[in-house]
Amino acid sequence: MGAAIGAGLSTAAYALGVEPGLRLRMTRYALTPPNWPPGFHLRLGVVADLHAGEPHMGTDRVRRVVAAANALRPDVMLFLGDLNASHRFLSRRFWPGETAALLADLRAPLGTYAILGNHDWWEDEAAQQANRGPTEAHGALERNGIPVLENTGRRLVKDGRPFWLLGLGDQWAWWGGSVRRLHRGGVDDLPATLAVADDDAPAILMAHEPDIFPQVPSRIAVTLAGHTHGGQGRLFGWAPFTASKFGNRYAYGHVVEGDRHLIVSGGLGCSVAPVRFGAPPEIVLVELGQPGAG
Template identity: 55%
Template sequence: MLSRRSLLLAPMLATATGAYGVGIEPLLHTNVTRYLVRPASWPAGLKLKVAVIADVHACQPWMDIERIGQIVQLTNALGADLIVLLGDYVAGHNKITAIVPDHDWADALGNLRAPLGVYAILGNHDWWADKSAQSLRRGPIAARLALEKAGIPVLENDNIRLTKDGKDFWVAGLAEQEALLGYSSGRYVKRGIDDLEATLAAVPQDAPVVLLVHEPDIFPRVPERVSVTLAGHTHGGQVRLLGNALFAPSQLSLTYCYGHFFEGGRHLIVSGGLGCSWWPVRFGMPPEIVLVEIQGQVS
């Protein structure tokens, strides 16, 4: 039987936990989570550090320009060879005091610096927020234009060859898997503009490649020749109790909700991201920047 003291403390604890999840963890903590992966397809002697920023969801007061600037400084200080942005730059919920205009968050991210450059893909909220693109059923969307104006190339079903220590590798960016909203046969549907085959078509079969995707749902279709797939979107569940996510946008996103997955010789790393969607709360899943070190296998 619960004591009277327990009954009095329970609502106080619930209130304090809720206040932490809404007012502290989303705003103050930014972890750096590190992974080391050794894909079979990665060249011996090529060591690559990739910093990953996912799901910024710029808005006031939760992710204002000052906060984004702090994240940029922290990311730059990691000494990564390459920085990648995995989409969802715009607000993902309406529990905000003001939007952050596209050109403001893009200009802030434009201060990211890495020897091999900064590359971006787009997310579902970036597409959903662009009413003109939804009406026309095509891009380029406002988020892409803002990123490119800030000097950050955007990869949509496209790839680029980079070189480090005299060795080539490719970065490929998949277009959004849930870009367009609408109805089909009376059902609400989300239609993607992603084309995995086209994204990898120009990459030589035996070349090392890092694949950037927003949703991890595509992972079962990723061929083994892809060295590492980097994803965001899930926010790690955003609220985790006893290490378990309470919610994810889809069953596959729940399967690949957070962390490092290794299946059939393929590596997937899913970032917990930085911002919030649905509701401005994170609990047990602090905002994070991910640093991935990719090395060849030890013989």
């Protein structure tokens, strides 16, 4: 019994004190989707679900995340939403402008682009009451030089090769009052987002929640998502709880369905409680096409 109690306490201490605030993993995915142009190599740095707030994701920790992401030397840097934490165990809350100013130090030759997450909407009382944006997080990111792509996109060029970067509006924008009836709707418009890519250049889709993936056509080379935190607790690759109606299907990692690709980041911060176990905070590097090409 003593050994069991000791093991339980050690596990709890690790889940509360070590994995959420001290570990930081770099996860790399290399893939060549069927519709990706030959000879085109593109590196995407992905930072998701920061949930800044002390004690686990304070200023120094965010700065270390930014430095580590920059060290990966991506061609373009992507932030997939959820700037700040809002759970009850915070010792200090951050304001959107405070966190966005720290993310302004993200560096990539083709720039940094963002989408908003559900917490960027839920924590904005004015937007919730008005039932419309823009949110404070949106403005804070834009003021710090990070464009927010909300049902729109940008045509970017690397080494003379164009590609589309598309950003979907958040699917869980409107708070419904309980975890089991989370949203009255979102601000996502997939047809309008896809319509932005009006030529045959390859397209990449950023979507905070992965649940949109069954609707994403093969026109999209890869969909990048966060939100689930990998379940925030995983045992042998399985999460007992995920913030997705599809359960573990889209909880984490590289998912291939037919000729369509989805990559779900485990993110960096915590929601509901400052606990992570078997789902360490991570920065993701996605390499599309063969290295050395392009």
